[in-house]
Amino acid sequence: MHDRSLIQRSGIDRRIFLKIASHAAAAAAFAPAALAAAPSAKKYEPFAMGLLIKPFPDPEPKIALVRQLGIPTCFLSLDDYIGKFTPGLVTKMRDALDKHQIVATTVEVVRPEPLKWNFLDGPSTIGIVPRAYRAARMDALKQVSDFAKQLGVDKVQTHCGFMPEDPKDPLYAETVQAIHELTLYCAGNGQSFLMETGQETPTTMLRVIKDVNHPALGVGLDTANLILYGKANPVDAVKILGPYIRAMHAKDGKWPTNPMELGQEVVIGKGEVDFAKVFTGLRAAGYKGAVSIERETSGPQQIEDVRQEKVYLEHVLAQTSNV
Template sequence: MDIGVIHLLDTSSKDNIFKVVSEYSFPVCQLCGWDTALCTPEVAERVVKEAREANVRVCAVWAGVPGPGVWNFVEGPITLGLVPEQYREERIKALKGWADFASWIGAPAIITHCGFIPENMTDPEYPKVVDAIREVAEYCESKGIGFWFETGQETPIVLLRTIERVGTSNLGINMDPANLILYGKGNPVDALDTIGPYVRNIHVKDGLYPTNGDRLGEEVRAGEGKVNYPVFMRKLKEIGFTGEYIIEREISGEEQRKDILQTTSDLKMWMQEE
């Protein structure tokens, strides 16, 4: 089980795209793309070349979508993922573009947030959201890659229900245990009882539960929040998880670097405790 980091796709520098990943000595990363203008064969060719030179494996492409995105409980439901109807068509197109890109670079899957998927399965919008996800998942399937949901805005049972209704063979989950806490959607350890068989990657992140009805909980360094990582990782091992642990720390600068290094050390310790 490799340890890696989430890494932004940025071609603006002449440096190797994976320079930062190499500086951490990580063998793997999850490549995060937001600029759909980079979904070209030429950029893909550079990514393949420079990943080989840096000896870094891309374990998935995290696929960002155009349009607004507000990460809270007020505007989040009307801006995030494939749920808001007014952005759905262009976002389906963008995700298909990232699927093309992932297939060109040999990544096994794309990952995205699908948004605040309706909890009520009788909501007339729910089948439309399922159809939109299925359209993207089928396109990924045609390219020989997976479509993986990142946990966040939905409860584990909603995610399971949606996977069952989409019904393609290539569905998986990039489990962000912190997001379940930050959004107040569940306990990560218990969530594995519901969605464990679909987990393919882990975002190593941590957080605190919300204490305000409008705002998410606070993100903190792994090990300092409510994710019980030793227990969580032990349970992952018990259910047969063999994927990557991808560190994500949503701050910047020197503190981010220090936290990533500390989390790397902690992960190795927690793996020994399994």
């Protein structure tokens, strides 16, 4: 449970704290049982290669591509399906995964719009921090949690947004409350709720984890986003967040030089991410998840880039396997 000193340090409104605390003991008690009772997530080896895919409108060819690339797992980005998570889609997605022997490790939504991926409008449009879009995005996350439960996927991820570094900012307390609600919802479906790194410092994310205080809350590490947003070196972020990291996007990038725009995402191996040190840190932290490649391009060039990135990452993983 939270102690009073933590409430004072974080500046969480007492009314909000009491609302969170009223559920905490029961949540902590049922969480392991709920996780155990959920449909079994399919097994895969720690550090198995993965690929982030957007399977709309037809999952079959995208999942087939994952198999063609020799990758055993996928990370499902499902924004285009919000409001369309039908039983038929469950069957179609499950059949495609089974046919191609691909394990879906994590699902994610970040919409509905607007979403402005920059420093000027990002704080007011991204995630569940902005009041104007919070309810709709929480609803979308609950939809995808229910969908993922039927698929047997045990991790739900999103960008929570530019979470205030000042724990006395009213938006901080509201965000903690929203994350707590989503964590409870996912735990009830036998899932972890993961906050994707990027718009906040690792220290701020750790503070949120401590304030929510629930075993189903974790971190989705995006190695490049920490650099693209100028928030932290991913090697240092692993030192801070390592025990809570349950999924990762393998992605590379360069630091921002224009204070209005994010840094540049680049092919893995061409940016600032030291993957050898990241993997070494994750191994030391006991990481059990996949290594899901995310390349933010499209078309034939994206496929070629992913092929190169897979070879690069497999080489680094082999080098660090006994470190």
